Amino acid sequence: MKKNSIYKILILASLPFLLVSCFAAKDYERPQVVNEANYRTENLPQDTLSIATLSWKELFTDPTLQGYIEEGLKNNMDIRVALQQIRIAEAYVKQGKAGYFPSLSGNAKYTHQELPAQNQFGDISSISQYELSASLSWEADIWGKIRSNERAFQASYLQTVAAHQAVKSRLIANIASVYYQLLALDEQIRVTQETIETRSKGLETTQALKEAGNVTEVGVKQTEAQLYTAQGILIDLKNQARLLENTMSILLGSAPHEITRGSLENQDIEIPLKTGIPSQLLRNRPDVMAAEYSLMNAFELTNAARASFYPSLTLSATGGFQNIEIDKLFNANSLFATIIGGLTQPIFNKRQIRTQYEVSQAHQEQAYLDFRLAVITASKEVSDALYNYQSATEKIEVNQKEFEAYNLATGYSEELLDNGFANYLEVLNAQENALNSSLNLINTKNNQLQAIVDLYEALGGGWR
Secondary structure: OOEEEEHHHHHHHHHHHHHHHOOOOOOOOOHHHHHOOOOOOOOOOOOOEEEEOHHHHHHHOOOHHHHHHHHHHOOHHHHHHHHHHHHHHHHHHHHHHHHHOOEEEEEEEEEEEEEOOOOOOOOOOOEEEEEEEEEEEEEEOOOOOOHHHHHHHHHHHHHHHHHHHHHHHHHHHHHHHHHHHHHHHHHHHHHHHHHHHHHHHHHHHHHHHHOOOOOOOOHHHHHHHHHHHHHHHHHHHHHHHHHHHHHHHHOOOOOOOOOOOOOHOOOOOOOOEEEEOHHHHHHHHHHHHHHHHHHHHHHHHHHHHHHHOEEEEEEOOOEEEEEEHHHHHOHHEEEEEEEEEEEEOOOOOOHHHHHHHHHHHHHHHHHHHHHHHHHHHHHHHHHHHHHHHHHHHHHHHHHHHHHHHHHHHHHHHHHHHHHEEEEEEEHHHHHHHHHHHHHHHHHHHHHHHHHHHHOOOOOOOOOO
């Protein structure tokens, strides 16, 4: 009979472990959404090499720009906030690992009780009791609930790391972008200032031609108005430069101040712009990685919520010393101990477990959709940057020819006007077109640099 009782107890105790294979937490598998990554471009990527693997120092070789990037990575507020998020996630990871260990608590207690006049202790009117004990409790992870929570915390930590990398990549791209915009504005300011000097001299020439009877007062005023137009353009350009300097200052984590810089003509990026294969976005793009870690976190939390439906096996023990006389507290007769083991099965708890499970499933679906959106958005951004770079490169050649043509037209028209073979309107039109063409050429060169920055960020470069 004793053997049969022992066998029954062993069978009941091992039953939860036998059921683990049927109800254990599932393992995460990456969804097929990765196949949706694609670059819409005429040049299909065949090489697995990608500029995303390059350090930003290899791509952005301007020493001044490199100094600003280093300063931004050290002082930028978003970077510092992201680092604090990593610290928070690290604390939760440590908590998840500690979930396998038992919890231990100590207790020191003094109890005083006043007794009625007639009591079972005779003449004793009060009783004082002293207790010093410790309690130990442990839950067996038979359904993988603790393991799932640990994995969820790990995924959350990796998500914060990826988010920090994404902030770093975005910051580097923003600093480079603003820096190139400042260089373009400097070049446009230089061209506009030269134009103002030229038009000031042209106004003097027009006034002399009027006195000679070759040009009317209308021509003089038209030339004067053109000078004012260039001066207005110069004011706008200088204002844009100041605003961009303020933007750059914030990126660097400092108060608005003047930004020293190089020149646009020295910004030559000669590194081949290789994109690699689309699937590399999953390990190069920090925001895509963060989206997948968020999905993993939601997946593991769903596992943990599912495990709450099953019974939990807990073991608890309490032991210590208890006595009514403090000087005899540590006697052997004061020692007590209790050991309890049991299964707890939730039956009715106001639908809390069911609600938690359904909510976790909805969160998991949301995380999946966010991950899918991150993948296809990354593909779109790479494609956009490639098209913008190709368009800007082709347009530079066209704008250069356009500027040269307008520049020659301006020179010819001025000579013809001096010799009486052209009217002032032809000269004004040629000058205006030459200025606009020059400014457009500078914009196109800036657009090419911006496309390189966008492509580098879109491929996930900068955080390594």
